[in-house]
Amino acid sequence: MIADAASEIALALRGEGDPYALSRILRQDDGLSPAAVRVLGADALAPYALDGHPGADGAGGADAAIVHSALTAFPPTGETSAVSVWSYRGLVEASRAFLAGHATSLPEPPEPEADWLASDPWPRLSHRVSQLASLALPGLALGLTDRLTERTEDLARGFVRAVRRRDWLQSAGLGRWLARMPRTPATLGLDDGLRFVRQMSDDPRVAVHVTAAQIFFGRAR
Numbered sequence: 001m002i003a004d005a006a007s008e009i010a011l012a013l014r015g016e017g018d019p020y021a022l023s024r025i026l027r028q029d030d031g032l033s034p035a036a037v038r039v040l041g042a043d044a045l046a047p048y049a050l051d052g053h054p055g056a057d058g059a060g061g062a063d064a065a066i067v068h069s070a071l072t073a074f075p076p077t078g079e080t081s082a083v084s085v086w087s088y089r090g091l092v093e094a095s096r097a098f099l100a101g102h103a104t105s106l107p108e109p110p111e112p113e114a115d116w117l118a119s120d121p122w123p124r125l126s127h128r129v130s131q132l133a134s135l136a137l138p139g140l141a142l143g144l145t146d147r148l149t150e151r152t153e154d155l156a157r158g159f160v161r162a163v164r165r166r167d168w169l170q171s172a173g174l175g176r177w178l179a180r181m182p183r184t185p186a187t188l189g190l191d192d193g194l195r196f197v198r199q200m201s202d203d204p205r206v207a208v209h210v211t212a213a214q215i216f217f218g219r220a221r
Helices: 002-013 033-049 060-073 082-098 122-130 142-149 152-164 168-180 190-200 204-217
Strands: none
Touching: 002 033, 002 204, 033 060, 033 082, 033 204, 060 082, 122 152, 122 168, 142 152, 152 168, 152 190, 168 190, 168 204, 190 204
């Protein structure tokens, strides 16, 4: 289910396939849909961030209902990891940004723990940040982006290591963040690296990350 949904998201970001609606690819009456939305995070709504996209006018209410179900079914608790709290917050933020007028009565996300953004050693930071790649969308997670910009060099090291280890999902997630950051060094060869990762992987989630880097941040075209 998650792979199928990611494939549809990647197609929509490229302007291909049927008109995108979250409620078309994940049915509200399917008990697995909320879990799939939580895994996809803000990327479940990424096609609505496209310039000139018609938006969710026709399916906005149904889309918002699916997102609301995902948020209420899996709320953060005191034992929830920092990454999961950031992802939860990002999904709320994406709903408010991309389903405006439909996403009402959303749960208020807790304030995520952020000390690790400065203190984690670069391998652990890279692992965590790659799991938050869905937040690398226009207008989302601006505070998080500012914090990560201070660690661009560490994330670049993580990207290179992930490519060498053939961890394509982590590579793509880190590459997507680096595509957004203003101080990513040209010597990293990010565009070529992302194209290589996309070529080597058949994971639809990798396709989403690389396509988002291309469409929203102009990299790896």
